[in-house]
Amino acid sequence: MGNELRTGVFVCHCGINIAGVLDIEDLCEYAGTLPTVVAVKPNLFTCAETGITEIKKAIREHDLNRVVVAACTPRTHEPIFRASCQEAGIDPYFFEMVNIREHCSWVHRQAGEAAQAKARDLIRMAVAKAAFLESLETFRSNVEPRALVLGAGISGLTSALALANEDLEVILLEKEAEMGGLLRDLHKLAPSDVAATELIAEKISAVKAENRIQCFTSATLEEVTGYIGNYSVRFSSGEEVHTQKVGAVIVATGGAPLEPVGLYNYDGKRVITQSELELRLRDGKIDAKSVVMIQCVGARIPERNYCSRICCMVAIKNSLHIKEIVKDAKVFVLFRDIQAYGVENEALFLKAKEAGVRFIRYSLDNLPVVEDGKVKIYHHAMGKEVPLPADLVVLSTPIVPHDDAQGVAQILKVPVNEHNFFLEAHAKLSPLDFATNGIYLCGNAHYPASVREAIGQALGAASRASIVLSHDTIERVGTVATVDTRLCSSCFACVKVCPYQVPQMNEEGKAEIEPMQCQGCGICVAECPAEAIQFRYVSDEQILAACEALCA
Amino acid sequence: MNNFEPLIAVFSCHYCSYAAADLAGTSRIQYPPNIRVIKVPCTGRVSVNHILRALECGADGVYVAGCLEGTCHFMSGNYKAKHRVQYVKDLLSEINVEPERVQVYFMSAAEGSKFANIAREMTETIKELGPSPLKQTQSE
Numbered sequence: 001m002g003n004e005l006r007t008g009v010f011v012c013h014c015g016i017n018i019a020g021v022l023d024i025e026d027l028c029e030y031a032g033t034l035p036t037v038v039a040v041k042p043n044l045f046t047c048a049e050t051g052i053t054e055i056k057k058a059i060r061e062h063d064l065n066r067v068v069v070a071a072c073t074p075r076t077h078e079p080i081f082r083a084s085c086q087e088a089g090i091d092p093y094f095f096e097m098v099n100i101r102e103h104c105s106w107v108h109r110q111a112g113e114a115a116q117a118k119a120r121d122l123i124r125m126a127v128a129k130a131a132f133l134e135s136l137e138t139f140r141s142n143v144e145p146r147a148l149v150l151g152a153g154i155s156g157l158t159s160a161l162a163l164a165n166e167d168l169e170v171i172l173l174e175k176e177a178e179m180g181g182l183l184r185d186l187h188k189l190a191p192s193d194v195a196a197t198e199l200i201a202e203k204i205s206a207v208k209a210e211n212r213i214q215c216f217t218s219a220t221l222e223e224v225t226g227y228i229g230n231y232s233v234r235f236s237s238g239e240e241v242h243t244q245k246v247g248a249v250i251v252a253t254g255g256a257p258l259e260p261v262g263l264y265n266y267d268g269k270r271v272i273t274q275s276e277l278e279l280r281l282r283d284g285k286i287d288a289k290s291v292v293m294i295q296c297v298g299a300r301i302p303e304r305n306y307c308s309r310i311c312c313m314v315a316i317k318n319s320l321h322i323k324e325i326v327k328d329a330k331v332f333v334l335f336r337d338i339q340a341y342g343v344e345n346e347a348l349f350l351k352a353k354e355a356g357v358r359f360i361r362y363s364l365d366n367l368p369v370v371e372d373g374k375v376k377i378y379h380h381a382m383g384k385e386v387p388l389p390a391d392l393v394v395l396s397t398p399i400v401p402h403d404d405a406q407g408v409a410q411i412l413k414v415p416v417n418e419h420n421f422f423l424e425a426h427a428k429l430s431p432l433d434f435a436t437n438g439i440y441l442c443g444n445a446h447y448p449a450s451v452r453e454a455i456g457q458a459l460g461a462a463s464r465a466s467i468v469l470s471h472d473t474i475e476r477v478g479t480v481a482t483v484d485t486r487l488c489s490s491c492f493a494c495v496k497v498c499p500y501q502v503p504q505m506n507e508e509g510k511a512e513i514e515p516m517q518c519q520g521c522g523i524c525v526a527e528c529p530a531e532a533i534q535f536r537y538v539s540d541e542q543i544l545a546a547c548e549a550l551c552a
Numbered sequence: 553m554n555n556f557e558p559l560i561a562v563f564s565c566h567y568c569s570y571a572a573a574d575l576a577g578t579s580r581i582q583y584p585p586n587i588r589v590i591k592v593p594c595t596g597r598v599s600v601n602h603i604l605r606a607l608e609c610g611a612d613g614v615y616v617a618g619c620l621e622g623t624c625h626f627m628s629g630n631y632k633a634k635h636r637v638q639y640v641k642d643l644l645s646e647i648n649v650e651p652e653r654v655q656v657y658f659m660s661a662a663e664g665s666k667f668a669n670i671a672r673e674m675t676e677t678i679k680e681l682g683p684s685p686l687k688q689t690q691s692e
Contacts, residue, residue, distance in 0.1 A: 102577025522597030
């Protein structure tokens with residue numbers, strides 16, 4: 001076969017989806033005239049068994065070393081055809097796909113010859129590009145079968161236990177002297193009515209009894225280096241400094257309710273927060289006959305414009321608990337919008353209304369005013385300001401990230417959002433992953449979550465991490481950038497431009513890119529002034545070949 | 553001049569604008585057949601050189617289509633693309649070629665109609681500008 005390029009082009013009818021608009025026979029004939037093309041086949045459905053068989057047969061019969069399929073979108077069908085190439089014995093990366101359906105027949109139905117010309121152009125560009133396709137190396141590295149979990153609140157404890165159940169080792173770091181997080185100071189959880197302290201005590205003792213989990217309290221994370229499967233972690237616990245190898249990291253550092261200093265005459269005595277109310281409820285120390293709760297204190301305002309999601313349910317739950325302890329207590333909840341999402345929360349909201357809890361809406365331009373023994377509120381339905389008696393005022397404040405969240409983010413090289421909550425890779429597609437492989441997140445560290453949600457996320461994050469940790473080695477297909485150190489001029493352009501901080505300068509002052517860390521975006525490749533960085537997956541030669549084939 | 557059909561190269565990122573183009577297709581949104589999409593993993597992969605070569609090789613216009621600002625799959629690739637496109641625009645201005653021939657657009661994977669609108673808009677713009685002088689130089 002030698003080095004001669006032998007390209008096969010397969011043009012799909014896709015039933016009438018493509019053939020109803022484009023002349024497939026003409027496209028085949030045209031493809032046959034292109035350089036390197038030695039075989040052309042039309043298929044009724046290239047992705048069907050018959051189409052795949054045709055490709056494999058043609059690869060063998062015509063000794064093909066490049067395959068081009070003109071059909072639909074590579075976003076759905078490329079893996080199928082790559083696999084077919086591999087099965088027929090050629091490199092799966094010697095495959096190129098042309099989208100003549102979504103990008104042509106479906107969108108240029110009335111265009112006639114212009115659509116046909118576009119399809120010919122696209123096929124020509126793909127054949128030209130295919131000549132420069134390269135085979136890709138697969139990189140392998142060992143996986144340390146151990147996870148680092150940051151934070152021993154409900155999320156971290158749940159993740160740690162889930163991983164231990166999969167027979168994986170866990171290093172659990174807690175910055176406080178005791179494990180348990182926010183749940184240590186809560187009363188009962190809604191809607192289950194489970195006592196928070198009992199739930200957390202159960203988790204803590206399970207974690208302590210689990211010999212696959214090593215707990216470190218009063219711990220501080222100091223340094224994390226390495227990449228998925230091979231992180232090296234340095235942390236201190238009390239006076240001792242430890243270094244450990246882990247394969248994955250779960251961020252479960254949590255958050256805390258905002259302390260409403262200077263808001264609504266907050267004094268921690270007669271104007272308190274929901275968390276302080278929880279402690280009083282737990283001790284049964286409630287004697288107030290009239291309680292006014294104010295929602296969205298310090299939340300949904302310009303400087304903190306997010307909704308903390310859980311405070312509405314906390315207020316609803318606690319107003320019912322007050323009613324249980326002080327039967328004839330009057331409870332008012334002053335709200336902007338009620339966030340009682342889901343069937344059970346909605347039911348609890350109804351229950352509170354039935355129990356006589358009064359919900360009164362306020363707006364940002366008419367804020368409630370807390371005075372001694374009463375709260376004044378503008379009542380929309382009555383059209384005037386009304387005074388509400390208040391022995392106790394309870395402020396619902398949002399969950400905010402801990403002050404050290406940004407420090408942890410810097411050590412892990414992961415992003416936080418404008419409010420310092422950790423930022424996931426994609427809200428819908430990878431909600432528990434960071435953009436950096438091998439690091440996951442859950443619970444309040446990400447965004448205010450109820451206990452149920454935190455547990456759900458913690459199990460999910462543990463599951464994501466265990467996918468990595470349950471393998472002995474991890475593979476990375478070579479869709480990565482590599483540096484030709486002979487050409488590197490040590491300008492640091494790649495170091496500065498990489499969104500993942502992967503390129504590093506080695507001892508000789510030349511850039512180095514760890515393939516296991518590279519995400520394959522190609523940003524550094526386009527930036528390098530010395531053209532010292534190669535990207536075999538989408539090389540300059542391939543892109544330029546497509547550009548040069550724009551015109552026949 | 554009215555019969556002039558421009559040839560426009562589009563550098564489209566795999567995660568957003570290529571997906572938006574696919575969505576325009578599945579939604580059967582019709583747009584002018586003047587664009588030729590070149591898929592890249594991220595618009596940050598597109599160098600100044602690539603854009604210039606497309607112009608040299610016959611494109612009357614080129615645009616780079618990436619993810620919405622702040623939502624790049626590779627975090628900051630689309631910002632790099634924005635800078636590089638601006639750089640090419642400045643170069644074109646220096647040699648008296650209309651900088652409008654090169655553009656950068658941002659869209660989400662869910663914006664099929666935006667992809668089609670941009671294809672329409674760009675085709676109109678380039679139609680008004682006429683054939684690229686760079687292309688003429690090459691064919692002479």
